Amino acid sequence: MSVILSILIQLCMYSILALGLNMLVGYSGLVSSATAALFGIGGYLTALFALHYKLDFFVILIAGGVFAAVLGVLVSLPALRLKGDYFFITTMGFTWIITNIMTNWMQVTRGPNGLTGIPSPLVFGQVLNSRFLFFILILIITALCIFVANRVCTSPFGRALKGMREDDIALEALGKNITAFRVKTFVFYAIYCGMAGTIYAYNMRFVDPTAFTSDESIFVLSMVVLGGVGSIKGTLVGVLVLGIISEGVRYVGLPASIAFQARQIIYGLILVLFMIFRPQGLLGQYKIT
Amino acid sequence: MKILEVKDISKNFGGVRALSNLSFSLEEGQITGLIGSNGAGKTTIFNVITGFLKSDSGQIIYKGEDITGLAPIKIVKKGICRTFQELRLFGKLSVFENICLGIPDQSEEKFMTALIKPPKVRKERAAVKEKVEGIIDYVGLTPYTNYLAESLAYGEQKLLSLGRFLATGADTLLLDEPTSGLDGRHIDNILEVVRKLTTSGKTICLIEHNMEVVSAVSSYIYVLDQGTKLAEGFSKDVMNDPQVLSIYLGGE
Ligand SMILES: Nc1ncnc2c1ncn2[C@@H]1O[C@H](COP(=O)(O)OP(=O)(O)OP(=O)(O)O)[C@@H](O)[C@H]1O
Ligand SMILES: [Mg+2]
Numbered sequence: 250m251s252v253i254l255s256i257l258i259q260l261c262m263y264s265i266l267a268l269g270l271n272m273l274v275g276y277s278g279l280v281s282s283a284t285a286a287l288f289g290i291g292g293y294l295t296a297l298f299a300l301h302y303k304l305d306f307f308v309i310l311i312a313g314g315v316f317a318a319v320l321g322v323l324v325s326l327p328a329l330r331l332k333g334d335y336f337f338i339t340t341m342g343f344t345w346i347i348t349n350i351m352t353n354w355m356q357v358t359r360g361p362n363g364l365t366g367i368p369s370p371l372v373f374g375q376v377l378n379s380r381f382l383f384f385i386l387i388l389i390i391t392a393l394c395i396f397v398a399n400r401v402c403t404s405p406f407g408r409a410l411k412g413m414r415e416d417d418i419a420l421e422a423l424g425k426n427i428t429a430f431r432v433k434t435f436v437f438y439a440i441y442c443g444m445a446g447t448i449y450a451y452n453m454r455f456v457d458p459t460a461f462t463s464d465e466s467i468f469v470l471s472m473v474v475l476g477g478v479g480s481i482k483g484t485l486v487g488v489l490v491l492g493i494i495s496e497g498v499r500y501v502g503l504p505a506s507i508a509f510q511a512r513q514i515i516y517g518l519i520l521v522l523f524m525i526f527r528p529q530g531l532l533g534q535y536k537i538t
Numbered sequence: 539m540k541i542l543e544v545k546d547i548s549k550n551f552g553g554v555r556a557l558s559n560l561s562f563s564l565e566e567g568q569i570t571g572l573i574g575s576n577g578a579g580k581t582t583i584f585n586v587i588t589g590f591l592k593s594d595s596g597q598i599i600y601k602g603e604d605i606t607g608l609a610p611i612k613i614v615k616k617g618i619c620r621t622f623q624e625l626r627l628f629g630k631l632s633v634f635e636n637i638c639l640g641i642p643d644q645s646e647e648k649f650m651t652a653l654i655k656p657p658k659v660r661k662e663r664a665a666v667k668e669k670v671e672g673i674i675d676y677v678g679l680t681p682y683t684n685y686l687a688e689s690l691a692y693g694e695q696k697l698l699s700l701g702r703f704l705a706t707g708a709d710t711l712l713l714d715e716p717t718s719g720l721d722g723r724h725i726d727n728i729l730e731v732v733r734k735l736t737t738s739g740k741t742i743c744l745i746e747h748n749m750e751v752v753s754a755v756s757s758y759i760y761v762l763d764q765g766t767k768l769a770e771g772f773s774k775d776v777m778n779d780p781q782v783l784s785i786y787l788g789g790e
Binding site: 406408412420424426 | 614627630649705
């Protein structure tokens with residue numbers, strides 16, 4: 250039971266990550282490699298706050314999102330004015346910096362050992378010990394995240410983003426501030442990643458640098474690509490398919506050393522096959538450029 | 539009255555001198571034609587005026603104000619908008635949505651307003667819808683309102699590109715070859731819309747290849763060749779200028 254709950258919580262967490270990334274890739278047309286770094290910022294911030302202060306879960310959740318967004322924007326603002334490769338490389342640099350801090354700032358992050366013993370979350374002053382109730386809480390948060398993503402994407406704001414994805418120069422010629430749109434989608438993405446980090450930390454009860462590597466960024470990107478860039482439904486389908494495959498492989502009983510490789514090979518293969526045969530993903534309309 | 543003045547603009551691309559000391563001006567409320575053979579620099583001067591390219595030297599004056607080097611969105615806010623030779627429509631959006639994106643200052647294009655949706659946005663949405671439908675009607679695309687832009691025939695796409703930039707409410711409109719690639723009937727459709735625009739007080743600059751088209755609608759014409767002004771004058775005079783004819787017919 251606890252295993253199933255844990256998997257379900259992971260799926261919720263991936264949904265939030267993928268929705269965030271979809272907002273960026275699917276609407277701004279920016280491919281970021283910083284997903285895991287922002288996710289990690291949320292995770293570490295949560296671990297530190299939960300270990301050292303008696304803060305409410307929601308306070309930490311919001312702090313995780315905001316902190317990831319602030320750091321992310323500081324680093325990527327110059328690159329957001331440009332497009333494409335510059336942005337991708339900047340986010341890669343950002344990931345290296347964050348990974349390095351996680352691995353080397355011993356006093357705070359305890360390096361490769363990670364931070365262990367994260368206590369049960371404090372929700373409205375109550376310690377939430379029940380795994381089931383924690384899952385319900387995460388489910389509600391995930392539903393809210395889907396609701397928000399859907400609401401903004403179907404609004405005139407979302408329409409402008411779609412225009413930007415189609416042709417940013419044309420949108421600019423019509424007088425729309427495309428840099429502002431890019432920054433906003435990046436902030437959205439970073440907040441979602443940071444919040445997912447909070448969920449991760451409370452679900453696993455420990456964080457270490459191996460949880461926030463580039464593999465994780467690629468995994469989330471695969472979910473978005475598989476489901477269909479620019480489609481919220483598609484993104485969620487991508488999360489379910491890849492999430493179940495990868496968790497399934499983990500619990501099918503393969504020796505740990507092979508399980509990891511098996512997981513990577515399977516989703517690598519899916520990614521390659523989709524890029525060749527259905528670049529717009531399962532439910533998407535757009536090809537990634 | 540001169541509403542837009544291009545003064546001594548030069549622009550090099552590496553070794554290519556696309557514009558050299560080009561000067562001309564647009565009269566308020568009139569259609570001014572800009573003609574010239576391929577590579578004469580017509581699109582480049584539009585790019586410079588609208589802020590998509592920085593010129594190497596020279597000035598752009600709009601309504602008496604120096605707007606040289608301003609960012610594209612600032613130029614649109616000042617009231618100058620342009621179309622693209624290659625249209626650049628939002629292909630996977632409908633005709634309706636394409637035109638919506640031209641409408642300025644929609645509060646629901648802000649993230650927070652889109653999320654919160656305060657009651658006042660309903661009224662605004664209705665106003666935008668009405669405006670957009672008006673424009674769709676103006677350019678004669680009402681039957682295609684919900685079609686994807688990419689599914690339209692080329693002639694309709696050109697009308698959509700016109701409608702989209704009319705939606706910005708700009709009063710100076712720069713049109714880059716609005717009739718190229720069209721047959722007679724569609725050319726007439728476009729010209730009808732263009733003429734209608736000047737009666738509502740818009741200033742228009744029209745890039746054209748087709749001599750008959752320009753002379754039919756423009757009151758004044760500039761002829762560009764290799765980035766400089768070869769000739770200028772009232773339509774009839776320019777059309778009969780032997781130098782223009784030789785360059786033009788030779789270049790065609
Ligand atoms: N971005 C650019 N980079 C390099 N060269 C350019 C660029 N844009 C235009 N040019 C060059 O500048 C010259 C003028 O081009 P421009 O597009 O302004 O011509 P045009 O008059 O619009 O021609 P056409 O009738 O074919 O549209 C050409 O020689 C063109 O190759
Ligand atoms: Mg041109």
